[in-house]
Amino acid sequence: MNEMNEVRKPPVATTGIIGWLRINLFFNWTNSLITLFVIYCLYQFIPWILDWTIFSADFKYNYLGEKITNQEMCSRNLDPENGGACWAVIYVRFYQFIYGFYPKVEVWRVNIAYAMLALALLPLLYAKLPYRKYFLYFTYIFPVIAYFLLNGGLGFTEVSTNKWGGLLVTLVLGCTGIALAFPIGIMLALGRRSKLPVISMMCTLFIEFIRGVPLITLLFFGMVMLPLFLPEGIDMDGLVRVLVAVTLFQSAYMAEVIRGGLQAIPPGQYEAAKSLGMSYWRMNLLIILPQAIRISIPPIVNTSIGLFKDTTLVIIVGILDLLGIGRGTLADTNWLGLSYEIYFFVSLVFFIFTFGMSRYSLYLEKKLKTGINMGAD
Amino acid sequence: MRSNLGFFSDEKFRSIFFQTLVVGLFALGLFFVINTTSYNLEKRNIATGWSFLQNPAGFDISFSPFLEFKSTDTHLKVYFVGVLNTLLVSITGCIAATILGFILGIVRLSSNWLLSRLVYIYVEFSRNVPLLLQIILWYSILIQLPRVKQSLQVLDVFYISNRGLYSPRPIFESGFSYVSIAIVLALISSFLINRWAKKRQDKTGQQFPVFSSSIGLIFIVPLILFFIIGSPLSFEHPELKGFNFKGGLVIRPEFIAMFLALSIYTAAFISEIVRAGIMSVSKGQREASAAIGLKQTWIMRLIIIPQALRVIVPPLTSQYLNLTKNSSLGIAVGYADLVHGFGGISLNQTGQAIECMAIVMATYLSISLTISFFMNIYNRSIQFKEK
Numbered sequence: 001m002n003e004m005n006e007v008r009k010p011p012v013a014t015t016g017i018i019g020w021l022r023i024n025l026f027f028n029w030t031n032s033l034i035t036l037f038v039i040y041c042l043y044q045f046i047p048w049i050l051d052w053t054i055f056s057a058d059f060k061y062n063y064l065g066e067k068i069t070n071q072e073m074c075s076r077n078l079d080p081e082n083g084g085a086c087w088a089v090i091y092v093r094f095y096q097f098i099y100g101f102y103p104k105v106e107v108w109r110v111n112i113a114y115a116m117l118a119l120a121l122l123p124l125l126y127a128k129l130p131y132r133k134y135f136l137y138f139t140y141i142f143p144v145i146a147y148f149l150l151n152g153g154l155g156f157t158e159v160s161t162n163k164w165g166g167l168l169v170t171l172v173l174g175c176t177g178i179a180l181a182f183p184i185g186i187m188l189a190l191g192r193r194s195k196l197p198v199i200s201m202m203c204t205l206f207i208e209f210i211r212g213v214p215l216i217t218l219l220f221f222g223m224v225m226l227p228l229f230l231p232e233g234i235d236m237d238g239l240v241r242v243l244v245a246v247t248l249f250q251s252a253y254m255a256e257v258i259r260g261g262l263q264a265i266p267p268g269q270y271e272a273a274k275s276l277g278m279s280y281w282r283m284n285l286l287i288i289l290p291q292a293i294r295i296s297i298p299p300i301v302n303t304s305i306g307l308f309k310d311t312t313l314v315i316i317v318g319i320l321d322l323l324g325i326g327r328g329t330l331a332d333t334n335w336l337g338l339s340y341e342i343y344f345f346v347s348l349v350f351f352i353f354t355f356g357m358s359r360y361s362l363y364l365e366k367k368l369k370t371g372i373n374m375g376a377d
Numbered sequence: 378m379r380s381n382l383g384f385f386s387d388e389k390f391r392s393i394f395f396q397t398l399v400v401g402l403f404a405l406g407l408f409f410v411i412n413t414t415s416y417n418l419e420k421r422n423i424a425t426g427w428s429f430l431q432n433p434a435g436f437d438i439s440f441s442p443f444l445e446f447k448s449t450d451t452h453l454k455v456y457f458v459g460v461l462n463t464l465l466v467s468i469t470g471c472i473a474a475t476i477l478g479f480i481l482g483i484v485r486l487s488s489n490w491l492l493s494r495l496v497y498i499y500v501e502f503s504r505n506v507p508l509l510l511q512i513i514l515w516y517s518i519l520i521q522l523p524r525v526k527q528s529l530q531v532l533d534v535f536y537i538s539n540r541g542l543y544s545p546r547p548i549f550e551s552g553f554s555y556v557s558i559a560i561v562l563a564l565i566s567s568f569l570i571n572r573w574a575k576k577r578q579d580k581t582g583q584q585f586p587v588f589s590s591s592i593g594l595i596f597i598v599p600l601i602l603f604f605i606i607g608s609p610l611s612f613e614h615p616e617l618k619g620f621n622f623k624g625g626l627v628i629r630p631e632f633i634a635m636f637l638a639l640s641i642y643t644a645a646f647i648s649e650i651v652r653a654g655i656m657s658v659s660k661g662q663r664e665a666s667a668a669i670g671l672k673q674t675w676i677m678r679l680i681i682i683p684q685a686l687r688v689i690v691p692p693l694t695s696q697y698l699n700l701t702k703n704s705s706l707g708i709a710v711g712y713a714d715l716v717h718g719f720g721g722i723s724l725n726q727t728g729q730a731i732e733c734m735a736i737v738m739a740t741y742l743s744i745s746l747t748i749s750f751f752m753n754i755y756n757r758s759i760q761f762k763e764k
Contacts, residue, residue, distance in 0.1 A: 024490035031489050038491045198396040202403070212745040213738045214702035216716055221738075224730040231413045232420075309507040316708055323510055339517040347506045347514075354505040 053344075056084030060091055068092070070334040077337075089335045090345050096325050097345070100165020106157065109149045110168055116142055116149075117175065125360065143179065161239040165320040167349065169239070173311040173321065177246040178304045184247065185254025186293075190284060192255065193262055203255075210252035215310055218245040223317045242314050246307070253303045261296030262288065295368065301361035305354050312350075322346050414731075421728075429727045430456070436722055438713045440629045452723045459715035460740060466635050466714065467701040467744075473640035474700060475693075478647025483677075485652050496648070503645040509706050511642055516634035516710040525621055536615060536622065542633065545612035546626040552609035559599040567591035631712040635704065643700045650692045654685035686759050694752035698745050705741070715740060 014023060026032040056075070062068050063075045068088035076083025090097065099110050120142040123135035150172070152158030164172070191203035210218070222245035226236060236244075265288055273283040293300075315324040326342040329335050335342075418425060430453040438446045441458045442465065485496045503511070520539045523529060528538030536543040567590070574585035603610070615625025658681050666680045708717040715737055724733040 024488065027488055034489050035491055038489075038495060196392050196396050199399055202399070209738075209742065212742040214705035214716070214741060216705045216708065217720065217734065217738050217741065220716075220720060220724075221734055224724070225734060228414050228417045228730065229410045232417070305505075309505075312507040312509045313706070315509070316706075323507070323513075327513070339514075339521075343510060343514045343517070347510055350507055350510065351502070351505045355501060358501075358505065 052084040054084075056082060058083070058086045058088050060088055062088075071336055071338055074338070085341050085344070086338055087341060087345075089329065089338045089341055093325070093329050093335075096329070097166045097322065097349075099168055100320060100325065101163045102159060102165075102168065103163065106159055109156065109159075113146050113149045114171075116145065117171070143176075161237050164239065166325045167322050169314070169319060169321040169324075170308075170311055172239070173243065173246055173314065174304075174308040176243055177250045177307050177311070180243075180247045181250035181254045181307075182300075184251035185258055186289065188251060188255035189258040189262060192259060207252045207255050210249055211256070215245070215249050215313055216316060218249050219313060219317050221245060238317075238319060242317060242319055246311065246314075249310075250303070250307045253306070254300065257296050257299040257303055258292060260299065261292035261294075264295055265292055298361045298365045298368070301357055301364065305357045305361075308354060308357070309350065322349060423728050423730075425729075425732070427732060429729050429732070432727070434723065435726065438718060439711075440632060440713050452719070452727065455723050456715070456719045456736065459713065459718040459720075462707075462712065462718070463701075463704050463714040463716075464744075466632060466639065466707065466712070467704045470636055470639040470643065470700050470704065471697050473636070474643035474647055474696070477640060477644035479651050481644060481648035482651025482655065485648060486655060500645045500648055503642050504649075508638060508642045508703055509709055512634055512638040512706055513709055515638045516630060519630040519634055522630075525617070534612075534614065539630065540621065540627070541630050542628040543615040543622045543625045544628070545614045546624065548611050548613055550609035550611065552606040555606060556599050556603050556609070559602050560595065563594040563598055567594045570594075629712075631707065631710045634710055635707050635712050639700055639703060642703075643696055646696050646699075647693065650689055650696065651685070654687075654689035655681060657688045658684045683759070690752065690756045690759060694749060694756070697748050697752065701744055701748065702741065 012019075012022065025035045058068055058075050060067060062073050062078065063082070064078070066073060068074060068086065069092065071077055071086070071089070074083060074086035074088065076086060095104075095107075099107055102110055119135070120139040123129050123132045123139055129135060148154045148156060150159070150164070150168075151161070188203050188207055191199050192207060194200045194203070219242060222241040223238070226241050226244065230236065269287055269291065270283065273287040278286070311321060312323045314321055315327060320328060323346050326346045330339055330342055415425075431451050433449050434452050434455050435448055437448050438455070438458055440462065443461045444454065444458050446454065446458055481496050481500070485493050485500070487493050522537060522539045525538045525540055528536040528543075530536055534545050567587075570585070570590060571587050574587045578584055613624050615622040615627070617623075662680055662684065663676060666676045671679065704714060705716040707714040708721055711717065720733055720737040724730055727733070
């Protein structure tokens with residue numbers, strides 16, 4: 001009776017730093033081994049990559065202190081043992097990467113357009129912006145302003161689109177493609193769900209055709225076949241032809257995403273709208289579409305990310321976007337062999353944009369999940 | 378206030394009116410396009426028709442593993458080489474991307490924080506960098522490999538250089554067809570055994586060692602036959618002659634770059650799909666199977682994966698479609714696929730833009746539809762069967 005129970009050890013800590021390490025990294029034997037192996041690999045890899053990209057890299061001057069003007073002056077070409085990346089190529093060609101061959105005297109126009117783009121996106125990205133309504137008016141007229149700013153007219157000297165390049169072309173293609181594809185996509189989605197058999201069939205055929213072929217064939221279509229389809233005298237600009245292809249491509253994908261949103265609307269919403277005597281267009285514009293678009297915003301952002309990445313395909317038909325400028329720089333004998341630096345830089349720029357967009361779509365998804373409750377439950 | 382267009386508020390009339398209007402406008406547009414196109418073609422002296430397919434191509438294709446291609450062959454043959462190359466990189470890419478994607482998706486859910494973070498970083502990087510850039514990057518890495526003379530040697534039979542990967546080429550001798558027949562028969566019979574065993578297990582609960590018996594049938598039986606016939610298989614090793622290797626099997630860097638970039642890029646998407654699929658299986662399923670004493674690996678194989686597949690397969694299908702369509706980017710590194718060979722070089726040489734593009738688009742459409750068709754059948758077979 002008075003025999004004491006054996007004193008038991010306290011349970012192992014599961015809180016605090018030690019507890020976190022124990023649960024997440026050293027839970028059992030295999031887990032610990034994996035952790036140690038991963039740490040070893042990182043130990044091998046991280047110092048090397050840091051050394052290459054930062055500590056031994058040239059930014060503007062090589063290790064002799066000279067300003068780098070071509071690849072032969074890069075530290076790693078002067079002394080293969082010691083040099084790291086040669087970022088000077090980005091520094092020297094930075095203008096081309098951002099503006100292409102836009103004339104230097106007119107470049108303020110591009111800068112203003114970039115700034116205005118940021119301003120125009122603000123009310124779209126941030127719903128709680130004060131005076132959002134007025135900002136939105138600006139967003140609607142921004143494409144017109146941007147067109148005259150970049151292309152010329154209305155007192156601005158004309159800058160032909162074959163002088164555009166780099167980030168400018170990437171952003172023009174991405175933004176215009178997404179902005180134009182949105183209304184077309186809505187029409188296609190409504191058309192595909194329409195009760196009129198001919199319209200529904202035509203929309204379905206169009207969507208499935210575009211989704212079944214690669215973008216590159218559509219770009220070839222725009223480049224090679226579109227001029228044949230148009231009457232003489234109408235000479236379409238190269239960038240416009242590519243834009244037509246990109247917009248058609250994106251609108252088919254957008255239509256499918258919006259159709260998904262439309263299908264999620266409970267039939268009660270349609271019935272209620274009809275019982276109030278609303279016409280087809282009023283019902284869709286006022287009741288159905290606002291709800292459908294709201295729930296399909298995250299997938300819309302996702303397809304937009306896809307389009308933004310796909311704009312790089314235009315280099316195949318000879319338009320110089322960011323990647324095109326990178327390839328052009330590499331073909332220059334002055335910068336031969338610096339492919340890793342250039343591709344690293346281009347990847348980084350794309351990564352910043354697309355990663356930002358994907359984070360934003362995650363944030364929206366979280367907000368929507370807590371925000372709405374669709375009648376059903 | 379009623380509209381004075383009385384018949385216009387009749388729904389039936391309106392529907393017919395609008396549809397006729399749309400069809401009419403479409404036909405008008407089509408007529409206009411055909412008219413201007415034929416005028417433009419005439420002016421540029423481009424003859425329409427399919428006869429150009431029989432003309433000799435006049436160029437060489439560097440990578441044609443299935444068909445022998447000479448520059449005197451026709452454009453039609455360019456097309457077939459292109460289709461085969463597209464299918465080759467798509468199929469191998471899909472297989473590799475699925476395997477890698479499943480592994481990464483499961484690892485991403487690992488309880489090891491470091492490992493799952495590492496996979497997360499990989500996924501974010503390869504999803505957010507354009508595929509074309511990745512293809513070009515892989516290619517630029519591959520062509521910076523040592524020259525043929527200094528090529529890296531692996532296991533004394535593989536040579537890696539900037540001209541590609543050289544490996545021994547298997548030469549099938551006369552008796553080998555018996556071995557291949559044996560393999561096919563073994564595959565069919567193991568499939569039948571699998572069905573029979575499943576039926577018996579459903580009825581009686583008795584299990585049959587399907588896996589080991591299939592392994593025995595597929596590998597060991599043909600192997601024994603192979604030695605009985607007297608090893609009717611030899612290898613032709615690549616030999617360095619002058620500036621290049623002679624003989625052997627060569628895998629060009631264009632193909633390797635395409636294969637690596639496509640499978641690594643798509644695997645990132647597939648891993649996210651797999652992760653979402655596994656997470657969609659409720660926790661109770663795992664706990665219940667642990668409670669009846671199933672082993673960890675069995676829980677994954679018998680309980681979690683079959684349920685997760687229902688969520689995984691539809692988006693997986695669209696990834697396969699994407700990969701196939703993305704294989705058209707081979708043109709950036711000169712991989713002789715459908716778009717580069719037939720839609721690019723043939724088109725430029727013959728000037729038959731409309732015909733070439735129509736054929737290329739129709740081919741991609743039929744490949745896409747075929748993939749969708751088979752994946753839909755598979756999808757239906759794994760969905761919940763309500764009894």
